[in-house]
């Protein structure tokens with residue numbers, strides 16, 4: 117069914133708003149703190165650095181507070197959250213290191229709240245606002261629930277702090293809120309625009325009930341709400357102490373200078389790079405269960421002097437399904453790449469960095485969709501694909517500079533391998549959890565080194581995988597293995613980092629089995645592209661084996677190590693799928709590695725031999741893709757390799773030994 | 781003054797783009813690989829990293845598209861993409877940048 121416009125939804129179609137415009141609309145409803153240029157100019161370098169680093173450490177403390185109070189493995193063990201400190205109008209002064217996608221549009225949500233909530237119901241000390249409406253901002257899909265809190269100093273709104281975390285279930289048709297059959301947002305979790313859920317330091321029971329009532333795991337979501345309140349409280353305590361020690365004007369002056377410093381230093385770096393344009397494309401296969409379509413996001417990056425323009429003209433229209441993302445998702449796809457590839461030595465102050473960036477995008481496209489398009493998977497679908505295409509474009513820009521090219525990286529793990537389990541756990545309680553094993557994606561290759569194997573995800577610098585034992589303790593499942601997979605890293609002169617697989621069975625649930633929701637594209641075509649002749653990483657691969665011999669194997673003291681040892685009937689799982697796993701069913705899920713860099717035939721043969729010994733590359737891959745012939749002891753047969761590479765160089769280009777077309 | 785575009789390509793002050801491995805002309809600033817050799821083969825010819833046939837999951841044709849230096853046959857670009865759409869991967873550096 118085509119998306120039908122919803123009258124009134126335009127109020128929530130938020131776009132970044134300038135500080136001056138936000139101030140104009142707020143008017144006298146809330147007194148916003150301001151600092152004069154003379155105070156900023158008078159800052160001494162030492163005070164600036166001390167306070168700037170304090171702001172950084174406060175965002176880290178917010179993350180610690182969140183982790184210690186949450187009961188969700190997604191947060192406590194996998195770091196799928198983030199925290200930020202913003203100025204009085206929402207410009208982000210410091211973003212935490214955790215999942216930077218999540219915090220990329222907190223500024224939009226805070227600005228919207230100022231513009232729409234300052235008069236009614238008002239913004240006062242002790243208030244906190246909850247938002248999971250990605251058209252407003254604050255997160256990329258409905259599961260990303262943000263909680264942001266105004267900090268008042270002497271009666272003036274001085275700053276905001278915000279915490280955002282992935283909640284494992286907020287309702288919708290499918291467990292985990294990833295409704296894989298969704299055609300629009302009404303299949304999914306209800307998006308909630310900013311509501312004052314904490315008033316004068318107390319949780320509002322009526323609002324909390326409205327929020328939690330939608331979830332299959334309300335107790336867990338309630339605990340996460342308190343964890344985010346705790347994170348904001350910790351930040352407010354620390355910021356109050358900082359203002360008492362140095363004075364609010366000085367702290368605000370530092371915030372202003374951090375924003376300016378980030379902007380100035382990024383502009384300086386951009387000025388060193390050549391002007392030009394780079395166009396790339398990111399595909400996604402399947403928009404919902406049963407769909408066999410392929411959808412593209414096209415990005416042209418134009419770099420002119422000290423400005424970057426990301427133009428998404430050519431991107432496909434929004435689609436019936438759950439893979440669209442809003443404008444907040446599009447920004448969430450850009451900022452993490454800017455931070456990791458260009459800002460290693462620049463303050464992570466998105467509010468300043470965004471000043472160097474222009475975005476051209478047509479509303480109604482898959483990474484700038486309109487209400488009520490389906491966005492349940494936005495964060496790791498079109499937002500992630502935006503990250504991929506931006507990564508390629510920025511890598512092209514950096515590659516043309518002899519020094520800065522050392523900072524580029526090919527696309528890492530082309531998407532999130534979503535596997536969600538739900539049912540009754542070994543303690544008899546209902547459970548829902550997103551398996552976060554694919555936090556161990558392969559990182560992209562670089563111009564001078566291989567990508568890090570199972571090194572993580574570029575957009576989630578602090579992401580991590582829960583221990584197998586933690587997952588088995590928390591949920592009714594038993595692993596057969598979790599391991600790196602050969603050939604999953606994109607071949608190249610420098611190889612992309614390998615991805616990995618997990619293989620498990622339902623275990624110890626009183627129901628016998630568990631419910632499974634899969635949303636894992638990259639099966640028809642790999643999603644992590646290579647650079648400069650480097651190949652893409654491997655494809656996503658998920659297999660469900662029904663009625664296996666696994667329990668007989670266990671009884672006989674055997675732990676199967678290959679799918680072929682398990683018997684049963686194999687089903688290759690499409691990108692979107694929902695089913696039940698029985699007690700003897702085995703699920704195998706294999707996520708992607710990083711893209712390669714440079715022609716694989718130029719890879720040092722000894723490095724290929726070492727990869728084979730380490731099971732990073734198979735013997736077949738070494739021979740067919742890298743052109744390396746190995747002796748029986750695993751060492752390189754140099755003469756045979758030279759000869760084979762010469763032949764392969766011709767044959768892969770479709771030429772015979774006389775350089776004639778093979779099929780001519 | 782010339783400029784290295786990436787591992788394989790070099791752009792010169794007159795806008796010409798040559799292969800860094802063999803110095804053969806492969807394009808110009810507006811289209812750095814317009815004289816390169818392009819082949820399309822089945823995705824699984826990319827090697828064992830492609831785990832299943834694309835036709836299991838999608839109806840559109842998927843191809844492994846490779847772009848080579850026409851002289852030394854160094855691989856300049858590799859992509860696995862729908863075969864019914866032209867490549868969207870382009871770049872163009874300002875001459876003298």
Ligand SMILES: [Zn+2]
Nearest residue numbers: 799802849852
């Ligand atoms: Zn050449």
